[in-house]
Amino acid sequence: xxxxxxxxxxxxxxxxGETVGRIEKGLVVFAGVGQDDDTTDCSYMADKxxxxxIFEDAQGKxxxxxxxxxxxxxxxxxxxxxxxxxxxxxxxxxxxxxxxxAEKLYLMLCQLLREKGIxxxxxxxxxxxxxxxxxxxxxxxxxxxxxxx
Numbered sequence: 001x002x003x004x005x006x007x008x009x010x011x012x013x014x015x016x017g018e019t020v021g022r023i024e025k026g027l028v029v030f031a032g033v034g035q036d037d038d039t040t041d042c043s044y045m046a047d048k049x050x051x052x053x054i055f056e057d058a059q060g061k062x063x064x065x066x067x068x069x070x071x072x073x074x075x076x077x078x079x080x081x082x083x084x085x086x087x088x089x090x091x092x093x094x095x096x097x098x099x100x101x102a103e104k105l106y107l108m109l110c111q112l113l114r115e116k117g118i119x120x121x122x123x124x125x126x127x128x129x130x131x132x133x134x135x136x137x138x139x140x141x142x143x144x145x146x147x148x149x
Contacts, residue, residue: 001041001105001146002081004030007054007139011074013123014130021121026071027052028133031109032081033102034095034146041145042105046112049073054139062139066118073113076123076131077106099126 005027012022029049034041055064055071066073079102083091096102103125110120123129 001034001037001045001109001144002032003045003049003143004078004081005049005052005054005141005143006133007136008074009134009136011131011133013074013076013121014132015124015127020124020129021074021076023072023074023119023121025069026118027066027073028131028135029073029075030078030081030131031075031106032078033097033105034082035097035101037097037101037105037145039105039108042108042112044145045109045143046116048143050113050116050118052141054141067116072119072121073110074121074123074131075106075110075113076129077102077125 008028010024011028012019050067051065053065054062055069057063079093079096082093082096085091106125110122113120
């Protein structure tokens with residue numbers, strides 16, 4: 001499982017001009033599911049996202065987690081995180097999970113974050129979405145559950 005995580009202020013996702021998810025402060029998470037991913041990858045990703053110390057403490061150092069600042073998550077499915085551009089100019093998405101598996105694991109990630117006491121807003125799986133992110137910092141982190149070591 002791969003994620004692009006951005007520390008954000010007010011952010012939202014729209015489908016057909018309607019806001020379907022919004023947060024005021026926290027993390028925008030673009031999450032992609034790979035062919036080889038399973039529930040272990042979801043657990044790893046939820047723990048990592050909830051515990052990332054990328055919010056500033058009183059001394060201005062990135063030392064506080066999402067949970068410590070009572071932040072929210074705007075989670076958006078993004079199969080294009082598995083785009084392979086090594087050959088040619090058109091990305092290949094052969095390593096992305098099939099839609100049924102991807103949706104199941106994406107929804108599991110959202111649920112695991114909720115179980116940690118985090119408010120999670122989300123996009124709509126497989127919908128054409130417009131995402132408005134107010135990236136703070138800017139702070140953007142890449143996480144890949146297969147690159148744990």
